[in-house]
Amino acid sequence: RYAVLERRADWWRRDWPSTRNTGNFERLRYRFYASRDNAFEAFKKGEIDVFAIYTSRLWMEGTDKTPFHRNWIVKQNVVNCKPVGFQGFAMNMRRFPFDDLRVRKAMAHLLDRHTLNRTLMYNQYFMHRSYYEDLYGPENPCPNPEVKFDIAAAQRLLTEAGWRANPDTGLLEKNGKALAFTFLTRSPSSTKYLQVFDKALKDVGIQMTIDQKDWSAWGKDMDEFNYEMTWAAWGAGLFKDPESMWHSKEATRQSGYNITGFKNAQVDALIEKQKTEFDVEKRHAMCREIDQLICEQSPYIMLWNTKSVRLLYWNKFGTPPTVLGKYDSENVGYWWYDEENVADLAEAQAKDEALPKRRFEVNYNELFRDLRIPPIK
Structure with missing residues (x-):
């Protein structure tokens, strides 16, 4: 075609x-x-x-x-x-277990990005720590800390969230429910990355099931928010427009870009404010503030880019x-x-x-x- x-x-x-x-x-x-x-x-x-x-x-x-x-x-x-976009493992914040910030942050600590970059990608990529990488530079250094692979930090967060290991199965449980989720994927090539992620998850007692679908089925599930975690990559524009991906009103609109269900009143207010600001540098400053607020909520396990x-x-x-x-x-x-x-x-x-x-x-x-x-x- x-x-x-x-x-x-x-x-x-x-x-x-x-x-x-x-x-x-x-x-x-x-x-x-x-x-x-x-x-x-x-x-x-x-x-x-x-x-x-x-x-x-x-x-x-x-x-x-x-x-x-x-x-x-x-x-x-x-x-x-x-313009530099971003990619990451999107977590559906509308659903258990990713409705808990501590669980989302723990997940991010369980992905060994540097090892993946070294062993599978020839050290070709930098590690994301922003949703707007090109808004930072020598004059505006990025304040977001890099989320590093840290099993101990993940375990502390999960313990704080009330998860305890079942002595019989080794799986983390809370109120009789296991910490388990399904990773929805549309690409067989993602398997080698997910295997590394899965090993770290198992080490702390988390069960991940991989659900492989074709593009059409994957898209239908995403449009209907019928997923728990998936791999998503996004492009970027020269002028940033965070409304469609990060405004709370977009979290319930099917077939939209706010796939994680992200909602934050401070971000909403900044989005509305920057829409009427014609000074580009001031708009960029607002978008950097938006970026920092989003990063604090960990809607994605951030990946890598070039x-x-x-x-x-x-x-x-x-x-x-x-x-x-x-x-x-x-x-x-x-x-x-x-x-x-x-x-x-x-x-x-x-x-x-x-x-x-x-x-x-x-x-x-x-x-x-x-x-x-x-x-x-």
Whole structure:
């Protein structure tokens, strides 16, 4: 399956200085695949021109073949100012046992993220400690503490919450009810991460059942809040809009983004306040305050992310020195079809020769600072 976007010849801004040299393709075709691995195989066969990487396994293991060695396929790690989303294990705060803050905090201490990053992801990621990572920096350091793997801390929190080990089963119980939950997943690839999590849970007496469903069934359950814990990943916008994900009124709206059922009166008030604030820096300050309040409530077991864009593409395109725009992910709006590159690629493949290597590490700010760009006229 695929979708085709065609450029309009009569677009009213086509010749404006601000849009000159953008939108250089007559049409863009987006192909859809049932699995990431199938899409990657199609890319290596030349059925897809551009492929953005979102898994460290493909980035580290999948690019060790002739097309990459010969530079027929370009591999670039682009660091720019793109908005950074977040991912985590979402806990349904509407349901037992995750309606208790102490249980949620204990769960976060039982995920050994650094070991997962080291053993399964080639140390490619930083560990989340914010829902708005790109709102922090040298001038505004993030005050949220990193939640570290700490079984003793988890046990203290669970004891404080009234959970005690059954001497016969070893499982934690409270009022005759075991501390058990179901992890709803839509991806077989999550199993290796959940196995590590499950071992730590068992060590303290918590029982986790994994429920594997397809995307359609998973989506239906999520729309109806029919889950206890799941893996969720979210993108981000340049201007933050926390209302749909964090306002209390969204906690009961089905098919929405507040999947954890998060409710907090202080957060609601700040959301309403920032909606009418036109000073960007003041809005960002409010969003940082919102972020800190959310982190205190632990609606997610926060996972990991990368601040770069990992790109693969067949060496047939022209690109600006920065490859992407300042805030782009895999947007090819500044690229063009380079007939000389196409001819060079065909010749190199026919002769089994290498093409000149392009820069692997691309840092937007460094390159842009060094460019001498004339003003738009």
